[in-house]
Amino acid sequence: MDNTVNADMVEFWNGVGGQKWLRFQDNMKESLKPFGHMAMDAASISTGEQVIDVGCGCGDTTFEIARRVGPGGQVLGVDISKSLLAEATGRATSAGQETVTFENADAQTHPFSPNAFDVVFSQFGVMFFGHPAGAFKNLRSALKSGGRVAFATWQPAKNNEWITLSLDVVAKHLPLPAPSGPEEPGPLSFGDTERVKKILTKAGFSDIGMEGVSTSFIAGPNLDYAVEFLTQLGPAGRAITNSEANEETKSRIAGDMRDALGAYETDRGVEIGSAIWVVTARN
């Protein structure tokens, strides 16, 4: 397989994407946790198992999986972002995590040990593959016969209020970029159930399940944080970053975002509707 197919994503996650992910890590770590745990539960990860955590970022899911597999198990976290992995490795060293290994690798093409793993897991890390079916075929080759896949991925934008609300605010000030094409890698590229089933089937998986979960997502512990987060990350953040908006326009967007998010403040933070798929399959 062509090793350069993910070049754009390698650049993004080693550049601005990685920097932003790190910047909002304190909130993201907590707000995405329930989604990752749903996928771990769906895979029934258990003691003594060998697991790959695809697109492990700063490693929080990798450490939780290590807790679940216990001292007899092993977890390999792979990520294309050196900066996020540096954070993960630092955390592993300070926590004395001996059953965790991190590799700076493209999960799409990395030569994993064949037939060695029980589970391939991911929390929002598999939607960025240039060739998803080839990537999942590669990951399947690492799984033992009967091994499982489980990952959390976003449902389409229209089901995610945190996306529609923030894009509606931006649209009052800027022309929105055309939505990405159905085959284009990106956070929403696994929203279509038929596409995901086709990818996994082509990669050789069976027993494919997609459970829809509609819940809420904490965009930040308070309004200031949530405004900053939604104007920097996600589809609205990207629309602003990629526009030629001047500081005055950005500040008007932030003001309107603040007004729009006011209704979503709760004791837990700014809590807004979200929807994911918990996808499972078997080798």
Ligand SMILES: C[S@@+](CC[C@H](N)C(=O)[O-])C[C@H]1O[C@@H](n2cnc3c(N)ncnc32)[C@H](O)[C@@H]1O
């Ligand atoms: C949305 S972030 C999620 C990070 C982490 N799983 C979390 O939930 O905090 C996506 C992650 O996938 C990684 N990634 C994207 N494409 C990848 C690939 N082909 N192989 C390995 N990691 C990849 C990115 O570098 C990034 O860390």
